[in-house]
Amino acid sequence: MDHIVGTCDLFCPTDEAKLRIREKLLHFYELKNGVKNQPGILVKEFTRSAADVKTPKAKDLRTEASITRTVEYLLKDILMDTRKPYHVAYDFIFDRLRAVRREIVIQMYDSANTICILEPIISFLAYSRYRLSEEPIDKFDPKICDQHLQECLNGVLYCYDDLDETKKKESFTLRQLERRCFIESLYQIFHLGSIEPLARGLTLPEHVRQDAGFRLCFDISLAYQQGNLYRVLMGFPRLPHIIGALAATKLQFIRRRLLQIFTHAYHNKQLSVPVTYLLRLLLFESPDRLIKHCTHYNLSVTSDRKAVHFIKTDFNISADTLQAGKEPFVETKLAKIYLPEIVLLKALKN
């Protein structure tokens, strides 16, 4: 089957631009200096395929170069735009990247090209998943974010396998190999402790399996599977920027689980467990957050706030897991990087 190749050299095809300017359907980021009804840089928006919509023509689809520039524009200029809260930028970028994803499917990109586009989208979604984890549900839906992250990961892993079949390792550039290790590592952490990703990890090509970053992520996931939460928690601060951020979104659940285990292990009415020990294990920087956790799950803290009583029957199993939030060990790492460089996977080592 012949596939269409886009010819549009802009971020947004002319027809769509005309229509949206006429109908005043511009997003904040598409306005010139944020002035109402003053068109600035438009980016093609996501539309669903539907029965009554004609197949897009070549001029409605962007060229390869244009798609790459679109992704870079979104993940650099818009990502760093501080005029509005991040969740607004996220919504905009999310929608426009979704249009990009749809377009690479319509144009039937081959594996190598698909990988180039999907990799930055994955790291953007992973980063946003952390950055917005404190937002209320009406501003950010973590489920939908996870779902799209999963879809993109499925797509990219499929392409990696495809290239493994057809190309020799030597024909990849070092940067490509490095980016792959990064995404494979991210996949392990995203599915912490799940059998299928672990099984995949065991059969990956040697160069991925031997990669230090990948090994760390694989070992953390394996430790989680075995139930060694200590190794998981101690591994988290060693993870690089965005992967660490993604790991942090799982932290509340792990803390809850360890506290629950401790109610059995340190179960005694007279005894208590020192706060310092718990801070260290649970990656808390200050007693306040630990105590907030303890009270949330109905564990009592001594009056001097130096120790916690663990009693089996106290633990409130029906309490919801606390919402994920910013973690200092991630924040310090993120403060040191230039975000677009990392999200676009231009430089990974830090």
Place this chain on the structure above:
Amino acid sequence: MFGSVNNYLSGVLRAAEDDDGDNLATFLSLRDIHVQNHNLYIAQPEKLVERMLKRTSMDEAVSAHLKVLYNLAQEPPNYMDAYTQQAACCSAVVKLLQQLRDENWCLPLMYRVCLDLRYLAQACEKHCRGFTPGHILEKAADCMMACFRVCAADGRASEEDTKRQGMMNLVNQLFKIYFRINKLHLCKPLIRAIENCSLKDTFPLPEQITYKYFVGRRAMFDSNYRQAVDDLAYAFSHCPERFTSNKRLILIYLVPVKMLLGYLPRKSLLQRYDLLLFHDLALALKAGNVNKFDEIVREQELVLIRSGIYLLVEKLKFIVYRNLFKKVFVIRQTHQLDMDDFLTALRFVGVTDISLDETHCIVANLIYEGKIKGYMSHVHNKLVVSKQNPFPPLIST
């Protein structure tokens, strides 16, 4: 020694008129001697076949079969086209099944065609390029599902005549594909169909054994170990002695799952099936030698990964810890155990990268899982174990 096409076709005709499923299966088999008959390699056999077999509704299947033979006889063999024709043969069989209401004599034919379809799909995966791995096998599974649906829906015929008798054979074939392409979630609806089937216990024993083998492996991946032991043990004990390699395959999964539940394998058994690797693991496990255990896993990594039990064996790690800690308890002969003793024991067996914090967490986990009865005191750095049965047998936890 081989006859003409006409001889072959009249053979098919006779078998079809006699409702002889077994003979028909032989005529459509790719493993039968007739595949070597050069007279049957015909690129376009439709007209000829139609003339001979029109009234038996076998014509489509036979034409497709002859085209498979033709494609396989090319030099080099054209596996892709052969597969496509075999898939056509399979759809023809589906049609045939639908036509033959309240009759199931053609089931052997369906088994044979599906089996050959799988073999051909495997050959394509091996010899052909230009598609993602597993794709052809998945397509083959779709064809078999079409057969399965016809069989499973045949609820009105009597028990002797129902095509539902063919369900388990097909399910087993589908299992083989799904396990190969690592799509275990697709097994679930099949298992449900079999478990709800009134004929469940009347399927032939060989099919039951294969079925239990795969269901047991699936339960194992779902961490449902007790169920896995039941199914795999059934498969192992019913599988006749002469199928040594099959029994060995079952043991590869049965042994580690049983170890997880606290049963250690006998050396003689492992020796008989050339599985002494598990003997070494069992020794390390019994001794609580964490380091030795890790070492064996590292050395045998490839073997374990290839047989798909690497992650399961890694799960045994906490049992190794339990056994080591039990030894500390036996030596100390007291109910208040110093946590430092556990750390010392871990270091003694050669674990270097371990801290007191981690030791606490490991013991905490063992208590939580019920593998140690007792509680810890962080202030005194002690584990206080129960006076009765502080290390309960693993089977009860």
